Amino acid sequence: MKGNVIIGQSGGPTAVINSSLAGIIKAARVNGAEKIYGMHHGIEGFLKEDIIDIGDYIVEDSDLALLKRTPSAFLGSCRYKLPEINGHEDVYEKMFEIMEKYNIEYFFYIGGNDSMDTIKALSDYALAHDKTQRFVGVPKTIDNDLPITDHTPGYGSAAKFIATMMKEVIRDNESFGASKPTICVVEIMGRHAGWLTAAAALSKGDDCSGPDLIYLPEIPFDMDDFLARVKVLAETKSSVVIAVSEGIALADGRFVCELGGGADYVDAFGHKQLSGCATVLTQRIADVTGCKTRAIEFSTLQRCSTHMASRTDIDEAYNCGYSAFKAAQRGDTGVMVVMRVPDREVYTVSYETFDIHEIANVEKKIPREWITKDGTYVNERYLKYASPLILGALTPYFTRGLPKHLTLKNKKK
Amino acid sequence: MKGNVIIGQSGGPTAVINSSLAGIIKAARVNGAEKIYGMHHGIEGFLKEDIIDIGDYIVEDSDLALLKRTPSAFLGSCRYKLPEINGHEDVYEKMFEIMEKYNIEYFFYIGGNDSMDTIKALSDYALAHDKTQRFVGVPKTIDNDLPITDHTPGYGSAAKFIATMMKEVIRDNESFGASKPTICVVEIMGRHAGWLTAAAALSKGDDCSGPDLIYLPEIPFDMDDFLARVKVLAETKSSVVIAVSEGIALADGRFVCELGGGADYVDAFGHKQLSGCATVLTQRIADVTGCKTRAIEFSTLQRCSTHMASRTDIDEAYNCGYSAFKAAQRGDTGVMVVMRVPDREVYTVSYETFDIHEIANVEKKIPREWITKDGTYVNERYLKYASPLILGALTPYFTRGLPKHLTLKNKKK
Numbered sequence: 001m002k003g004n005v006i007i008g009q010s011g012g013p014t015a016v017i018n019s020s021l022a023g024i025i026k027a028a029r030v031n032g033a034e035k036i037y038g039m040h041h042g043i044e045g046f047l048k049e050d051i052i053d054i055g056d057y058i059v060e061d062s063d064l065a066l067l068k069r070t071p072s073a074f075l076g077s078c079r080y081k082l083p084e085i086n087g088h089e090d091v092y093e094k095m096f097e098i099m100e101k102y103n104i105e106y107f108f109y110i111g112g113n114d115s116m117d118t119i120k121a122l123s124d125y126a127l128a129h130d131k132t133q134r135f136v137g138v139p140k141t142i143d144n145d146l147p148i149t150d151h152t153p154g155y156g157s158a159a160k161f162i163a164t165m166m167k168e169v170i171r172d173n174e175s176f177g178a179s180k181p182t183i184c185v186v187e188i189m190g191r192h193a194g195w196l197t198a199a200a201a202l203s204k205g206d207d208c209s210g211p212d213l214i215y216l217p218e219i220p221f222d223m224d225d226f227l228a229r230v231k232v233l234a235e236t237k238s239s240v241v242i243a244v245s246e247g248i249a250l251a252d253g254r255f256v257c258e259l260g261g262g263a264d265y266v267d268a269f270g271h272k273q274l275s276g277c278a279t280v281l282t283q284r285i286a287d288v289t290g291c292k293t294r295a296i297e298f299s300t301l302q303r304c305s306t307h308m309a310s311r312t313d314i315d316e317a318y319n320c321g322y323s324a325f326k327a328a329q330r331g332d333t334g335v336m337v338v339m340r341v342p343d344r345e346v347y348t349v350s351y352e353t354f355d356i357h358e359i360a361n362v363e364k365k366i367p368r369e370w371i372t373k374d375g376t377y378v379n380e381r382y383l384k385y386a387s388p389l390i391l392g393a394l395t396p397y398f399t400r401g402l403p404k405h406l407t408l409k410n411k412k413k
Numbered sequence: 414m415k416g417n418v419i420i421g422q423s424g425g426p427t428a429v430i431n432s433s434l435a436g437i438i439k440a441a442r443v444n445g446a447e448k449i450y451g452m453h454h455g456i457e458g459f460l461k462e463d464i465i466d467i468g469d470y471i472v473e474d475s476d477l478a479l480l481k482r483t484p485s486a487f488l489g490s491c492r493y494k495l496p497e498i499n500g501h502e503d504v505y506e507k508m509f510e511i512m513e514k515y516n517i518e519y520f521f522y523i524g525g526n527d528s529m530d531t532i533k534a535l536s537d538y539a540l541a542h543d544k545t546q547r548f549v550g551v552p553k554t555i556d557n558d559l560p561i562t563d564h565t566p567g568y569g570s571a572a573k574f575i576a577t578m579m580k581e582v583i584r585d586n587e588s589f590g591a592s593k594p595t596i597c598v599v600e601i602m603g604r605h606a607g608w609l610t611a612a613a614a615l616s617k618g619d620d621c622s623g624p625d626l627i628y629l630p631e632i633p634f635d636m637d638d639f640l641a642r643v644k645v646l647a648e649t650k651s652s653v654v655i656a657v658s659e660g661i662a663l664a665d666g667r668f669v670c671e672l673g674g675g676a677d678y679v680d681a682f683g684h685k686q687l688s689g690c691a692t693v694l695t696q697r698i699a700d701v702t703g704c705k706t707r708a709i710e711f712s713t714l715q716r717c718s719t720h721m722a723s724r725t726d727i728d729e730a731y732n733c734g735y736s737a738f739k740a741a742q743r744g745d746t747g748v749m750v751v752m753r754v755p756d757r758e759v760y761t762v763s764y765e766t767f768d769i770h771e772i773a774n775v776e777k778k779i780p781r782e783w784i785t786k787d788g789t790y791v792n793e794r795y796l797k798y799a800s801p802l803i804l805g806a807l808t809p810y811f812t813r814g815l816p817k818h819l820t821l822k823n824k825k826k
Contacts, residue, residue: 009588013584013585013588040591041589041590041591042591044591044592045591048591050591070584071581071584071585072581072584072585072587072588073588076587076588076589076590076591077588077589078589078591079589080591160814160815163814163815164720164815164816165714165718167815167816167818168484168485168714168717168718168719168720168816169713169714169717171426171483171484171485171717171818171820172426172484172485172713172716172717174485174489175422175426175485175486175489175490176454176489176490176491176492177454177489178453178454178455178457178458178461178463178489178491178493179457202813202814202815203815205812205813205815206812206822206823207817207818207819207820207822207823208818208820209822294712294713296710296712296713296714297709297710297712299707299709299710300582300585300707300709301578301581301582301709301714303585304581304582304584304585305578305581306581307577307581307721308720308721310814387813387814390813390814390815391813391814392814393811393814395808398806399618399619400615400618400800400803400804401573401576401615401723401725401800401803401804401805401806402573402576402577402580402615402616402618402803403577403580403581404620405580405584405620405621406620407584407620407621409619409620409622410619410620
């Protein structure tokens with residue numbers, strides 16, 4: 001093959017973002033790539049020519065196996081949005097100069113919604129300026145909010161962690177309650193889409209009653225109705241556990257977390273960082289029921305718990321990376337790899353590519369018909385969709401009793 | 414053997430409290446116990462004669478294997494302190510009537526500091542009234558704050574979970590920081606003793622730099638010194654992660670969590686429930702450094718994460734339970750099982766018993782000489798002590814992609 005490869009990772013990390021990296025590296029090596037570079041901290045590092053030779057760190061297949069077991073972005077991530085091409089041609093010219101300097105013909109970016117904008121802008125610029133480089137996006141987000149693809153790598157592992165912890169938290173909460181129930185509110189990530197919070201429902205089974213209520217940002221939150229339901233549960237059950245999305249909001253648009261408590265700040269993409277709605281709700285619940293309450297935030301644990309990753313997710317993330325390389329090799333550019341699932345009973349996946357213009361900055365939410373009529377749970381349709389995504393495990397490599405990771409500190413050459 | 418067995422679980426659950434239960438059950442069966450009863454929700458349930466026949470749920474060794482993999486108190490727990498004997502003889506008479514009704518000669522209570530008070534009171538009453546029942550305590554607490562015993566079952570698994578999550582959180586935090594560091598404060602359980610927070614130091618190794626600072630409740634917290642240290646770290650590092658105990662307090666005795674934010678309430682034992690010091694600290698840090706901050710609370714996840722339990726801890730918890738039965742069988746009463754560790758290099762444990770009067774209501778803290786001089790980390794002595802306790806894993810039984818548990822819903826008979 002002609003030219004070198006560069007790979008970047010962007011946005012909030014996941015438990016399997018490094019499996020996609022492993023897939024691209026393996027495919028590039030199998031196909032004779034001479035040099036495989038990594039952007040240190042995504043496009044933000046690339047602009048500063050902060051570039052890593054991946055061959056200094058990853059030499060053998062056993063390194064790739066460890067990379068798959070390493071949480072978070074091995075190469076470092078960023079939250080950096082490229083400027084519009086119009087009026088910022090100098091930025092783009094500089095980027096293509098760097099690519100030419102390193103003889104880069106294959107450019108891969110593993111990321112979510114905002115990151116796919118980078119692939120769009122670079123491939124648009126390349127086409128308009130007769131550049132030969134190919135730009136392919138690899139989907140990655142625990143939020144599962146990318147369109148076209150059936151689901152996103154990272155979601156299955158986050159869902160598995162959430163469902164596992166939910167089972168354990170429910171068991172913990174059920175320990176007490178001999179006289180009065182403890183009411184526990186678990187806050188799960190998700191600004192506008194409830195995919196992660198819905199995963200709490202996967203905990204339900206023979207050995208677990210699941211959360212009592214699930215509130216998603218897709219449905220306007222009715223505080224009075226909520227407190228009335230919790231009051232009934234508190235009077236009839238010895239343990240009450242409720243899953244809520246960080247992004248739940250009242251019908252008038254105010255976020256529940258803004259009703260008291262949690263600190264607010266805005267990230268580099270202009271997203272308001274939300275947290276604290278569980279604390280707000282437990283205070284209201286304590287006032288209404290007099291029961292002991294507990295607010296739990298799964299926080300970033302949801303996106304970095306590779307020790308509880310889904311094997312299905314790890315394999316799919318790897319295959320997405322591998323397929324991205326194959327797509328670039330056959331000449332695709334300005335595309336993202338998408339997964340199709342023709343069958344959910346005999347679960348099968350195919351890997352295709354799709355025009356990046358239809359994907360960047362579009363957000364996929366949970367269909368209304370997958371949520372119960374009263375808006376307080378997800379139904380069988382969601383369970384059928386999500387159940388295959390959490391199957392299987394990949395045992396960590398343990399040293400000194402702890403999962404071992406591959407890091408940029410562990411240079412081999 | 415003569416008479417039946419009853420077992421209770423009490424206080425905050427752990428990842429291995431059910432392994433101790435499994436050990437007692439196995440020992441009782443091996444020694445020919447006819448009936449093994451469980452108190453539903455500890456002594457609180459016992460007083461209401463809420464008693465379970467364990468044989469209805471646990472029949473085969475495979476049930477015991479699943480019990481070991483089940484987090485939280487299988488029998489249900491409670492936070493219930495028996496009244497003084499003096500003036501409440503009726504309560505004690507009633508309890509012994511229930512024991513006689515069920516022909517109970519062996520009484521085991523798995524719990525921490527407060528729970529050992531129950532063994533003390535009951536064995537004192539029995540001796541004073543010529544009762545034949547034997548009362549043996551089995552240590553259990555993630556807090557590791559029981560005296561005499563080298564460490565407590567439950568601590569090793571909590572420490573393993575904390576160190577594992579700390580590694581994953583540090584990797585997550587290191588992803589960013591291309592321009593400015595994110596400063597993450599992780600709040601870990603521990604009111605007066607810093608054993609759990611100290612476990613964050615176990616994350617440090619070839620592949621992880623560990624947290625930058627560790628603050629324990631044993632050392633008065635100096636806010637100015639803290640902020641000065643964080644400011645220097647923020648100026649020199651691309652990622653800063655700090656571990657703090659929920660119970661850190663200023664020299665004047667005010668808890669850091671009381672300086673703003675967190676809700677306060679008092680539990681049934683009169684303990685103030687602490688939370689929110691990470692939020693207080695991140696707000697101060699943001700003001701001083703202008704960096705993005707993140708507060709994470711491990712919350713109850715620390716005590717229920719059986720999916721990441723230490724095999725060493727599981728085995729020791731089981732052996733403590735087994736030894737408790739053997740102690741009762743040879744006539745011991747008014748004692749708790751304690752672990753001795755004669756050698757930490759070739760790690761060996763012996764199981765003995767100790768007078769409950771020296772144990773109940775006494776709290777063990779981290780020795781000052783195990784903490785660095787400046788009070789911001791633990792040293793090699795702690796690491797030598799704790800490292801063996803987190804070794805080994807016990808793979809969960811998975812169904813539908815999630816760890817399977819044994820519950821009181823799964824009645825066999």
